[in-house]
Amino acid sequence: MKILFLDQSGRVGGAELCLLDVAACCRDRSLVALFEDGTFRQLLEDSHIPVQVLSQTPISVRKESSWLAGVKSVRQLLPLSARVVRLSRQYDAIYANTQKALVVGAIASFLSRRPLIYHLHDILSLEHFSLTNQRLAVTLANRAALVIANSEASKAAFLEAGGQREKVYVVYNGFQLSQYQENRDRAKSLRFTLGLEGKFVIGHFSRLSPWKGQHVLLDALSRCSADVTAIFVGDALFGEQAYVQQLHEQVERLELGDRVQFLGFRSDVIPLMQMCDIVTHTSTAAEPFGRVIVEAMLCGTPVIAAKAGGALELVEPERTGWLVEPGDPQMLADAIAGCQQNHTQANAIAQYAQSEARRRFDLETINQQSTALLKSKVFSSSYE
Template identity: 30%
Template sequence: MRWLFLSPVGVVGGAERTLLDLLDCLRRTPEAPWLGLIAGAEGPLTEQARALGVETLALPLPAGLAALGDSQLRGAGVESFLRFGASVARATPAAASHLRALQRALRDSRPTLVHSNGLKTHLLCALCTPGAPVVWHLHDFLGERPLVRRVLRVAGVRAAAAIANSAAVAEDARRVLGRVPVYPVHNGVDTERFSPGPAEGPRLDALAGLPPASEDTVRLGLVATYARWKGQEVFLQAAARLRARSPARAMRFYVVGSPVYRTPGSQFSEAELRTTAHALGLEGHVGFIPFQSEPAPIYRALDGVVHASTRPEPFGMTIVEAMSCARAVVVSAAGGAAELVRSGHDALTFAPGDVEGLAGAMARLAGEPELRARLGEEARRSVLARFTRERYAARVRDVYARVLEGRT
């Protein structure tokens, strides 16, 4: 067996961490297949895949193609669509050249199954002749994409099956893709890497360039890419309300992440977020920490981890990672994220975009150490029961078996 994986990027975000976990589990199985990866750029993804022994090729996406994305067209006017069309036209010649190179790489790899891990590779692969059945891994709500959903519905005739990272994403995908079989498979987490451990709070202060906080300081943080819908502004607004209500309580807030992807207009800059924090009177109380390639110590150093996405989350990898570290989490409960937790049992929840609801949940974590401890313990138990990466990889292999046996 020869299983080939396609990624449009070389960075490591949530979808790519999931891919690396899958590759690591697959290579450890009895009679492990040959594993290959073609990525759209060199970067941490290709480095880590090679370290796992995966035969890896970086086939750089042209800059114009890499920057294309229709997420900014949600609710946009005619002018935005015209600009997008002009960008597509400019990217087409380079995209054609890249497509020919991808076709050659697919032919040379001789795969028995192709696993595409991103929207751009779904589309590119549909224009090639892979010589093997193709499985699309869906990490986003296709129905929210103004143009891509239409193109993927047509391109879906080339997909043997799709894996969705939550039941919510699967339901959405079935409406968009029509006859393509869609299998919901929750992501998994490495429970040894993301495990309980010492909480080194002062390390957060050092990374953020803040003076050391007092020993009784409660630390709450949001860990996410700087995509605008990840809720950094909501988190900062809630932090400001909490500070105003309890000015004497020792608290610090942390925004951890960076603008990772290359699609313009879809992400905050750090300067924007710092300006927001200043306007809210949070200077000295909030720290900004860049993307961390090893996030487990960050989760452990926080007393509570906040997920504040303003749109339904397809899955919510940071939620499960923090839970696996036995941290108390607050979750914006919509989409796939709502499937991950039981409110009051292993997490606290609030409605997306509800600043007051988030501030209330954060206040409970800040003021009730026994609650934080109980939620963290139950969170770890939930992950061990439902979200191990071994369970995840086994379910993905089941989908592969159905595809290869023609049982979809």
């Protein structure tokens, strides 16, 4: 099966990392088409996955945009759709990996008569989307041959918004287990380089965005003992630089300057996670899946996550990690203190979480599930 993958972003996020793994399985007979250039294109090329950038101008519509903004974007969407139609005739199916890709992919699917697959990486609720974009996504997804949801939480939100039950199936993100081999020397070197020797280190790995809740961790940090420090790995995307300024002002106001480091985008996420004493997930709205949670587990690092969305499917309280109420800094601070004071128990829980994550999220097994689903729901006539 030859698949044309579509993604709106040139930057690397959770959806893009998932697509990288999916596309790698059929790199010799597929193409990833991006709607803008960026670091994701380079990552695909480094992985020897065919990629083509279709536009140099990002589509201006965002999840919270109104119908008027959508109308204004038509001038961008139509020529982009025409290019995808021409490309799609060389492939057996169109695989839309993001919402903007779904819009373009649906148009191309109709015109080229190629089946459409939609990989749903979002919770289609009004917390995340405007009513206009939510309705558009559900309407177009219902025309797809298959909707792959990245969690039961994403599936449930899709159904609640009007999605067709017979179209949607859950396939979790997979992870290349060999990448998460422990490297104590590397972790020790990073601690030294970052000046964190003798500190209790909390890691936060996410783009800097209000709903990702970095401000919640800063508030919690101010309630922890003075030897607790935090690193923030990730940068602002999609015009969220004002939030970054707010975070720096919060650090100054809480007098946390010597206990916080903003490291920006890093390529060495895995050793940084392995260096940490805890990885925290602090999203204030329900997370569709939570790649960071699974990655921390695979690194053998204790995890504290916000109790909502996909995190409820990943973390079993007191067995594979800890769950705290979203946006509750005191509860987060108490959980951090508990891990710090009961280091042996925290490490035992982290080791069990690691074994469970390796069992549940092995990329090879997940890819087998995806392939079987595609064959049975999209390409069944080709395999009879």
